[in-house]
Amino acid sequence: xRNIKRLTAILMCxxxxxxxxxxxxxxxxxxxxxxxPKKLEKADAEQIFEYLKxxxxxxxxxxxSPEVKKHHxxxxxxxxxxxxLDGNLVSYKxxxxxxxxxxxxKNGEVIDSHISVNYNGVTTDTGTQYKEFGYYxxxxxxxxxxxxxxxxFTMQLPVxxxxxxxxxx
Numbered sequence: 001x002r003n004i005k006r007l008t009a010i011l012m013c014x015x016x017x018x019x020x021x022x023x024x025x026x027x028x029x030x031x032x033x034x035x036x037p038k039k040l041e042k043a044d045a046e047q048i049f050e051y052l053k054x055x056x057x058x059x060x061x062x063x064x065s066p067e068v069k070k071h072h073x074x075x076x077x078x079x080x081x082x083x084x085l086d087g088n089l090v091s092y093k094x095x096x097x098x099x100x101x102x103x104x105x106k107n108g109e110v111i112d113s114h115i116s117v118n119y120n121g122v123t124t125d126t127g128t129q130y131k132e133f134g135y136y137x138x139x140x141x142x143x144x145x146x147x148x149x150x151x152x153f154t155m156q157l158p159v160x161x162x163x164x165x166x167x168x169x
Contacts, residue, residue: 037100037115037139044137045095045117053089055082060166065138065149068167077166084157084164086128093121102140113139122155132156132163
């Protein structure tokens with residue numbers, strides 16, 4: 001009888017310890033999924049491509065960080081960007097995220113989040129395809145809120161291999 005009581009007590013302790021650990025684990029997983037930069041960025045990337053298709057320079061400029069806006073003539077840079085496109089943007093095949101990073105504080109709050117986005121297989125109405133076409137986005141930076149927003153948008157011209165950038169260093 002004593003062995004059964006001990007076994008039951010040990011089993012109950014193990015179950016309680018497991019439930020406490022698993023709650024913490026589940027919370028961490030939920031936070032990670034909720035703050036997943038790729039998942040958060042997908043809708044933004046789709047909206048940005050719509051702005052690009054419509055050559056909506058005003059909306060595109062609004063996406064950039066205050067720091068970049070301070071040091072660049074974004075309207076002019078977008079005009080140059082669109083002048084270098086061979087035709088009008090029509091579509092892209094997929095999105096990829098060649099770089100991402102971030103961190104959270106001890107309470108799980110995001111203090112830094114940034115991501116690179118590439119539109120793969122970008123095509124214009126003339127049939128031209130762009131392989132390198134994308135941007136870098138600082139989603140959150142609690143230490144430097146003026147850096148939050150797009151920092152650069154780039155494309156590589158398919159024939160010459162030259163790069164056209166809006167924003168940047």
